[in-house]
Amino acid sequence: MMNQARSILKEYFGYDHFRKGQEDIIQHLLNGENVVGIMPTGGGKSICYQVPAMLFPGLTVVISPLISLMKDQVDALTEVGIPATFINSTLHHEEVQERVYDIKNGHYKLLYIAPERLEADYFMDILKEVTISFIAVDEAHCISQWGHDFRPSYAKIGYMINKLSETPLVAALTATATPKVHEDICHLLHIPWENTVKTGFSRENLSFSIIKGQDKGKFLESFLKKNKDESGIIYAATRQEVEKLYDRLSKKGYSVSKYHGGMSDLQREAEQQAFIKDDVSIMIATNAFGMGIDKSNIRYVIHYQLPKNMEGYYQEAGRAGRDGLPSKCILLYSAQDIRIQRFLIDQTINDPDKQKQDIDKLQSMINFCHTEDCLQEYILHYFGEEHTEKCGQCSNCTDERSVINVTVDAQKVLSCMIRMGERFGKTMIAQVLTGSKNKKLIDFHLDRIKTYGLMKERSAKEISDFIEFLISEQYIDVSSGSMPILKVSNRGKEVLLGKETVERKEQVVTVKVSENNALFEYLRSIRKQLAEAENVPPFVVFSDQTLRSISLTMPVTHEEFREIKGIGDHKLQKYGDIMIEHIIKFKTNQHELSIGEDSNTAELDTNREKRVKKSVENSHLLTLDLWKSGLTIKEIAKERELNVQTVENHLLRCGEEELIVDWSTFLKPEEQAMISDAIQKVGSDKLKPIKEELPDEISYFMIKVAIMLEKRKQKILH
Known part of the structure; x- marks a missing residue:
């Protein structure tokens, strides 16, 4: 029968070969076995039930949570000659009755419904009169209370299936299943664990980046200018932020749509269609947008604010590059966003267990933003994959800053936490270490402990960021209460005992420079040219700290250059002459301007710029x-x-x-x-x-x- 499946794939969908995992899932079904398919967003899950539907006698029922997805898929199937329909709340009573009549008379091969419809006794009675060979449960993670989109009606699917006259085959399909969610799917739908086809969550064409410490608005506009001809999605956490971004970008002439739950169904549909049809290039939306949207040419997904969990983030980021071409997934991180998500959890969830679960998931999202390991690997480990390799293209993998030993600093933080009784959060710990005079700190007598002011040379923000790093690396545990309390983990205790070392990428320290700020800005432009030629971030060429040291000391010989922190022999050989030439140029121009003799500077600039450009362009040689x-x-x-x-x-x-x-x-x-x-x-x-x-x-x-x-x-x- 697999040959027939391939013929259907070619005849109706125009593909010569199944994609990874599709054939394995279909083979299980052809063998008469229930199956779980876990494939990344864009992996081609719909083929896994649409092809078998044409092979099995009778009707295939597709259970989907999305009305928009139902209509899009039915339209696409009808277009290629496959008889399909849907029944949902958008239809009038007469339309429903007409479709029920056609279903009973065998006019359709696929029927799309929402899970809630299975709870209606009258609808179950209709299904009992029909030969149903196969049930496909799409977005199957919704069946688990540990899933990020739990829907109670999904949990009843197994019970409803048992009510049918004959037990059909079942395929459960999802893109975002943690091991716990996977276990629930198998248990609730009676699918043997070994009947799982898991293609892996890795998307080789996606590059992930975390942007911290930058003005989000400026970064966004700079990025959009460079990618003005590309299609992309910008996600925000709240309706208000969506509206603000929409107004801001509209006024600046960008082609934008918007989508959130506060808009009418008609408005949302119109905006969505404009984006899908490429009438506009940018969609600004809350997480209400995107599930089931099959737009293949999305070149970037930007999260303007922190998402609430990893499952939602990866599903949203995965909407980029569904055509397999290189695409960017960028998350703009700000600590303020954590408070927004905590507020949303507190306001919308009353169940204490569910609230704890969502806070834990949010912490995993925060850890993702602070890890210095491969971002793709972090995602894969979150979803239960153990044997992974670094992607080589995320912002962490391409970050070539030196790794330094920070064990002593980690011991200071962990020791301080223990002396504070492990009963405070990040902010209070940072204040104690910096020697703050905060009244609350004094009231608790924390100014009397041995670690008070132990890191007073650092800012509270630097220490807070370092604590977040220690949390992400599991040296510190975080409680799930409304006020997160930090405790030293078992791994952290090993650090305190001197049994484990802690390493971190060298941090860029901002140095305040009053004089020669013009030189710093000038050298930044040169650094940017060099970085673009090497296809690396500018800080890989020189960190800001190194560049500021250069602008302060103004070295004009190799010996002087070698004295600057961050300049090794390789960088001296690669960039020394170019930088020295521009420092001399800057000093010459400054002197000429100071005495009013600037007539030849334009020609001088042009000649030297040509030499620099030539040096940059010839890097491949x-x-x-x-x-x-x-x-x-x-x-x-x-x-x-x-x-x-x-x-x-x-x-x-x-x-x-x-x-x-x-x-x-x-x-x-x-x-x-x-x-x-x-x-x-x-x-x-x-x-x-x-x-x-x-x-x-x-x-x-x-x-x-x-x-x-x-x-x-x-x-x-x-």
């Missing part, structure tokens, strides 16, 4: 020289202080410029043959599908090399 000397890609990356992907891009550029002819270093003959076969099947303009055809050890770089070889071969032939 330096990589080529190292490759020709026999170094591997990883060795070049280490030598030049670049990430591996940048080195690969440099080499590919050399190939395009025909500076590299022999690519045998990168591809064995059997690998080239394997990739060439995949290219013939898929086409050379679709990297993701090519990758899916090949073993995991074949990288995107190897595929691009093979494509380059194919194009060169064709060029020679013609």
